[in-house]
Amino acid sequence: MKIAAVSLFPDMFDALTEFGVSGRAIKSGTVDFAVFNPRDYTQDKHQSVDGRPYGGGPGMVMMVAPLQRAVADARRWMTGCRVKVIYLSPQGRALHQSAVQEFAHCEGIILIAGRYEGIDERFIALEVDEEWSIGDYVLSGGELAAMALADATIRLIPGSLGHNESAQQDSFSSGLLDCPHYTRPECVSGQRVPEVLLSGDHQRIRRWRLRQSLLRTQLRRPDLLAVLPFEEERQAELDDVRKELSDDD
Numbered sequence: 727m728k729i730a731a732v733s734l735f736p737d738m739f740d741a742l743t744e745f746g747v748s749g750r751a752i753k754s755g756t757v758d759f760a761v762f763n764p765r766d767y768t769q770d771k772h773q774s775v776d777g778r779p780y781g782g783g784p785g786m787v788m789m790v791a792p793l794q795r796a797v798a799d800a801r802r803w804m805t806g807c808r809v810k811v812i813y814l815s816p817q818g819r820a821l822h823q824s825a826v827q828e829f830a831h832c833e834g835i836i837l838i839a840g841r842y843e844g845i846d847e848r849f850i851a852l853e854v855d856e857e858w859s860i861g862d863y864v865l866s867g868g869e870l871a872a873m874a875l876a877d878a879t880i881r882l883i884p885g886s887l888g889h890n891e892s893a894q895q896d897s898f899s900s901g902l903l904d905c906p907h908y909t910r911p912e913c914v915s916g917q918r919v920p921e922v923l924l925s926g927d928h929q930r931i932r933r934w935r936l937r938q939s940l941l942r943t944q945l946r947r948p949d950l951l952a953v954l955p956f957e958e959e960r961q962a963e964l965d966d967v968r969k970e971l972s973d974d975d
């Protein structure tokens with residue numbers, strides 16, 4: 727897969743390319759990554775990438791032409807790939823794991839990271855396929871959002887995660903929050919590892935983890951449970967979790 731970012735701050739992407747799972751995937755060639763800086767595609771002596779907003783108001787708006795030339799170059803860099811152009815902004819649809827799973831099947835992704843008050847709407851109309859938000863808060867630019875999307879996508883690409891890391895075990899891959907995890911020592915400040923995890927009984931451990939996931943999801947993110955079709959074991963366990971919680975009230 728090829729991923730390009732269009733950004734005025736290429737160095738920010740070192741966080742993606744130099745560290746951890748994404749860094750390894752990029753260094754090993756599982757993913758090709760490049761940044762295209764709109765400033766490199768300006769044609770005036772001031773290298774202008776922004777202008778004052780029509781209609782007045784505070785802040786500046788990113789101009790169409792440098793962005794468009796940067797995207798054209800990113801498209802050339804991924805010639806032969808089917809490309810999706812994604813703009814990160816608070817106005818986008820809320821990003822979730824099932825969208826990320828679809829991105830992981832793309833051949834080429836171009837991520838547009840805006841700065842200032844935003845980008846000229848005509849660039850979005852002409853070049854952008856999808857607009858996504860990483861949450862209901864405003865970042866100072868789209869770079870962190872682009873990296874979040876890229877990181878979440880890269881770790882799903884076969885070969886990115888090592889032997890002992892599995893995306894199947896992730897939070898959300900089952901539509902539920904993850905269960906609690908523990909490692910040595912067995913006792914920390916009087917808090918012991920739950921006995922079941924020391925039992926060696928894999929069936930009991932699996933049931934306990936499922937129940938913990940359901941319990942956490944019911945307590946913290948009941949919205950996730952509203953949309954799920956559940957198979958029998960899960961539904962029975964969820965009914966039981968709900969009964970237990972209502973008995974506690």
Ligand code: ADE
Pocket residue numbers: 814815816858859860861862863864865866867868871
């Ligand atoms: N750019 C600024 N804030 C953002 C957000 N919440 N999501 C995506 N892109 C952004």
